[in-house]
Amino acid sequence: MKFIHTADLHLDSPFLGLKSHVLPNELWEKVHQSTFDSFQRIIDDAIEQQVDFVLLAGDLFDREERSVAADAFLVAQLNRLNEHGIEAFISFGNHDYSTADPASFGYPANTLVFGNQVETKQYTLNDGEVVAVSGFSFDKQWITQPMIQDYPTAVSDVNWNIGMLHGSLSSLNSPEANYAPFTLSELEEKGYDYWALGHIHKRQSLNEQQTINYSGNTQGRHINESGEKGYLLVQSDDQHLQTKFVPTAPIVWDRVAISLDKMSADQIVESILEKIANLHYDKLHFIRIQLASQTAIDADLLAKINNGDLLDDLQDINADKWQQLNCWITSIEAPQVKSLVYSSIDQDYFNQAKAATLNDEVFDQILKDFNKQPTFIKDEVGSEESKQEIFDQAGAILQENVVHEDTEEDKSK
Template sequence: MKFIHTADLHLDSPFLGLKNNVLPNDLWEKVHQSTFDSFQRIIDGAIEQQVDFVLLAGDLFDREERSVAADAFLISQLNRLKDHGIEAFISFGNHDYSTADPDSFGYPDNTQVFGNQVETKEYTLSDGEVIAVSGFSFDKQWITQPMIQDYPQAIGDVTWNIGMLHGSLSSLNSPEANYAPFTLSELQEKGYDYWALGHIHKRQALNDQKTINYSGNTQGRHINESGEKGYLLVQSDDKRLDTQFVPTAPIIWDRVTMSLGDLSSDQLVESILEKVADLHYSQLHFIRIELSSETAVDTDLLTRISNGDLLADLQDINADKWQQLNCWITSVEAPRVKNLVYSSIDQEYFNQAKTETLTDDVFDQILKDFSKQPSFIKDELSSAESKQEIFDQASTILQENVANSDPEGDNSK
C-alpha cells in the first residue's frame, strides 16, 4: 500500500498584506499561483509514485465561498488522478466547511467525500488489500464537540484502518482547541494504523511510530509558516508504515539574522542586500530580516525600522533585483537587545513596564476588536507565533518611545 497524506491546501488564499503597490506584478502572480502550483506538484507526485490513493484532510479551499477557478482546478486535478486509477478521499475543514450534498460538487467517481457525520468508506486496492477510511466534513466553522468520540473502533476484517480528522489537540490553551478537539490517547485507543490530521500548519508527528501525523499546509502564506511545505508519502512494509516528507511549495518563507554592528541606516540597506545575495537561493524565498545588536540601538534607526522607511528602501531596490536574488524581503525586525540603559530610565523599570503592558489580557482584548473579521484573519492572529510577533513589535515601539522620552536624563517626569 502506498498513499499520500496532504491537508490545508488553502487554494486561492488571498495572501493578505502581500498584494500592494510595492510587490512587482509578475512576483504577485507567482504568489497568487503558489497554492495551485504546490497542489499540482502533489498530484504529479501521486502519479509518478503510482500511489493507491490520496487523502485530503480539510481546508482544501481558503474560504467557504470558494472561487470558480479554485473549484475547477481541484476537479481537474482529481480527474488526473482518475486517469491513473488513483482514488481520492476528501474531508472539508473549518475554512471550507459545507453542508451541500457531495454529489453536487461534480467530482469524478474516483473521489469519495465525507459527509457531516463520521462515516467509514472501504476501498479495495489492486492487490486485494482492503482499507477502511473513517472521517467527516465540517458543517460550520466552529466545532467544539470532540468528534473523535464518533469514530468507530478499527475494523477487524480489513487490511488497513485509517482515520482522517481535521482538528486539534484539546490540551492546547488557544482558540485552536475549538476545532473538533481530541487527545492523543483518544486517537490511539481507536486502534487505527494511521491518522491523517489536518488544521495545524506545522508538519509534525504526534507519536514515535510517526503514524499519527499533521502533514502541515502545502504552501506557507506568511513568516510564521516558514520552511519547506509539501505532503507525506506513506508506504507499507509488511505491517509497518514508513512516512516520508516530500516538498512541493514553490515559495519558501524564512528568517535571515544579521548583526547591526556600527552600520548606519544607509550602510545597512546595502549590507542586507549583500547578505541576501550571498545566500544564493536556488528557489524563491520570502524572508524577514531579523537584526541583532549587543548595545542600545540608535533611535533614528529604530524609528526608520518601526515606521517602515528602512523596509521601503530595501523593497525599492528589491523590486528590480528579486529575480536575480530569487528573493523578496517582506519585513525587517528591529534588534532585540538584552540590556537597554537610557539616561531617563533604568533598565529594570523598562522591563517592569513592558511586562505589565504586554499581557495575555491585553492580547485577548486586541482579538475582540477583530471579532467581526473573516475567520482566517482571526485564526492567524490567534496563533502563538502571531502573538509573539505583535508583542515583539510593541516592545520595539516602547523601546523607541522610552529612548526619545527624555534625552536630557530628567527623572522627575
C-alpha cells in the same frame, strides 16, 4: 499499499499579509498561484509514484465561498487522478465546511467525499488488499465537540484501517483547540494503522511510529508558516508503514538574522542585500530580516526601522533584483536590546512599564476587536507567535520613544 496524505491546501488564499501594490506584478502572480502550483505538483507526484489513493484532510479551499477558478482547478486535478486509476478521499474542514450533497460538486467517480457524520468507506487496492477509511466533513466553522468519539474502532476484516480527522489536540492552549478536539490516547485507542490529520499547519508526528501525523499545509502563507511545505508519502513495508516528507511549495518563508553591531546607518541596506545574495537561494524565498544588537541603537536608526523607511528602501531595490536574488523581503523585525542606559529613566522602571503594558490581559482585549473579522484572521492574530511578534514590535516602539525623549531632553540642557 502506497498513498499520499495532504491537507490544508487553502486554494485561492488571499495572502492578506502581503501588499500586492508593493510587489512587482510578476511576483504577485507567483504568490497568488502558489497554492495551486503546490497542489498540482502533489498530483504530479501521485501519478508518477503510482500511489493507490490520495487523502485530502480538510481545508482544500481557503473559505467556504470558494471561487469558480479554485473549484474548477480541484475538479481538473481529481480528473487527472481518475484517468490513472487513483482514488481520492476528501473531508472538508473549518475553512471549506459544507452541507451540500457531494453529488452536486461534479467530482469524478474516483472521488469519495465524507459527509457531516463520521462514516467509513472501503476501497480495494489492485493487489486485493482492502482499506477502510473513516472520516467526516465539517458542516460549520466551529465544531467544539470531540468528534473522535464517533469514530469506530478498527475492524479486523480489512487489511488497513485509516482515520482522517481535521481537528486539534484538546491540550492546545489556543483558539485552534476549538476545532473537533481530541487527545492522543483517544486516537490510539481506535487501533488504526494510520491517522491523517489536518488543521495544524506545522508538519509533525504525534507518536513514535510516525503513523499519527499532521502533514502541514502545502504552501506557507506568512512568516509564521516558515520552512518547506508539501505532503507525506506513506508506503507499507510488510505490516509497517513508512512515512516520507516531500516538499512541493514553490515559495518558502524564512527568517534571516543580521547583526547591527559595528554597522553604520548607511551600511545597513547594502549589508542586508549582500547577506541575502550569499545565501544563494535555489527556490523563491519570502523572508523577514531579524535585526539584532547587543548595544543601544541610535534613535534615528531605530526610528527608520520602526516607521518602515528601511523596509521601503530595501523593497525599492528588491523590486529590481528579486529574480536575481530569488528572494523578496517582506518585513523587518526591530532588534531587542537586552539592556539600555537612559539619562532620565531607569532600566528596571522601563521593564516594569513594558510588562504592565504588554501582557496577556491587554492582548485578550485587543483580540476582541477582531471578533467581527473572518475566523482565520482572528486565529492568525491570536496565535502565540503573532502575539510575541506584536509584543516585540510594540516594545521596540516604546524603546524608540524613550530614547528619543531622553535625547531631546539632553539637547535642551
